[in-house]
Amino acid sequence: MPDKIALVTGAGGFIGHHLVSYLVEQGRQVRGVDIKAPEYAPSRAQEFALLDLRIAGNCEKAVAGVDEVYHLAADMGGIGYITSSHAAITLHNTLINVNMVKSAREAGVGRFLFSSSACIYPQYLQHKPDVTPLREDDAFPADPEEGYGLEKLYMEKMCQYFTEDWGFPTRTVRFHNVYGPLGTYEGGREKAPAAICRKIAGAEDGATIEIWGDGQQTRSFMHVDDCVEGIVRIMQSDYDRPLNLGTDELVSIDELVDMVAEIAGKRIVKRHDRSRPQGVRGRNSDNSRLREVLGWEPRIALREGLQPTYRWIAQMLAEKADAPQVQAAE
The missing domain is CATH 3.90.25.10 (UDP-galactose 4-epimerase, domain 1)
Structure with missing residues (x-):
């Protein structure tokens, strides 16, 4: 029986590149997909395809024959970029996300993980530097970051509906400020x-x-090594609602x-x-639910x-x- 394939979208990006390496080190067969190759080091994925996932047919190619999808592909960057590119970010990410989850379900993928963001949290809860840590249930009433945060919140609900209405297994992880080596450090998209x-x-x-x-x-800032371990732990868990992944x-x-x-x-x-x-x-990040679900939290x-x-x-x-x-x- 052939090895089950894990698909990592956004494998040419910072977190995706590290996730590919982590999965390969675990003995997994990995297919990486992105619109670009990794910038600073070759991908360790056994397969790597350059595909524009805004195009539905490319998403169908990406998911063919895979068992699970780690969907990290997104048009994003630091605060300078996401505050000046609302239209492009919203358009590109909506196309990528809708095409990917639809193609994954139609292909019979066993499990689909969506990478969301702390940018979905209401801005009215984040007016003071001594902010109360954000809990997963704080997402509503909604007032997310314009553009990037709004489309992430919409896709979270899309995953929820695919699971509730059609029984398609999804996982959702809300990243809180990931950093580490091999990440973008200049050019306007750096964190x-x-x-x-x-x-x-x-x-x-x-x-x-x-x-x-x-x-x-x-x-709060989370090292990428903790991030990729947390992603895999969440994928393997039985919890299908959004979970914070960050440090406090x-x-x-x-x-x-x-x-x-x-x-x-x-x-x-x-x-x-x-x-x-x-x-x-x-x-x-309030990590109470993460600890409850996984018995683990970022440590670095x-x-x-x-x-x-x-x-x-x-x-x-x-x-x-x-x-x-x-x-x-x-």
Whole structure:
């Protein structure tokens, strides 16, 4: 009997790339699919297909012969991108998500996991830096992040309806700010930990770096190793409603900057730009239900996870600086 195949969509992206490696290390046969190949290291998937999942026929190709789907593909990025691209994000992700869950059900896939986001949570609960950790039941009455958060919440309900009405097994995971090596660290789609690591790695000792907002906005951050383990645990569980996946270690952005500067061994001066997007004032994960369902929660402390993340980004910048510059022909 042939090995059962796990499909990872978004396998060319940050979390998807790490998830492929985790599944392969567990002895799984993996098919990776994305519109692009991984940027920083080759995929370990036994199969990898470049497919635009906004096209229904490509979703049908992607799910053919697979036993379970880890659906991570999405048009997304950091706060700068998701606050300036509502139309594109909503259109692209709606097409990707609807086509994928429909194709998976029609192909008889055994189980389908959807990667949602803490951006689905109501903005009216996130006005203060000392935010109360968000529980899964807090999603309604709804007031999600415009665009990205709204389409994620809609897809969560789509998964619920597919399960309730048609018996199609789905799982939904709400990510809270994932970081780690091999993630986007420049170009406008990077998240706060990667952006801060990049700025500090590129700065001289005693230099000034720009911080978006006033630095008092708070977040919790989860290392990608904890993230991929949690994804697989949730897929294997019997729980079919949304689950938070994050840490409850709340820090301000200024505290995050100080932590990275200490890891780098540099003195850094902060210059706050309050005109730049900063998102909600505070967001933290309540992991009570995650612990109840899985008997597990993310374990990697922020300082511990930032060390290899910073080293990798600093290495990437150093290699780029040392690379020979190609002169354009006159």
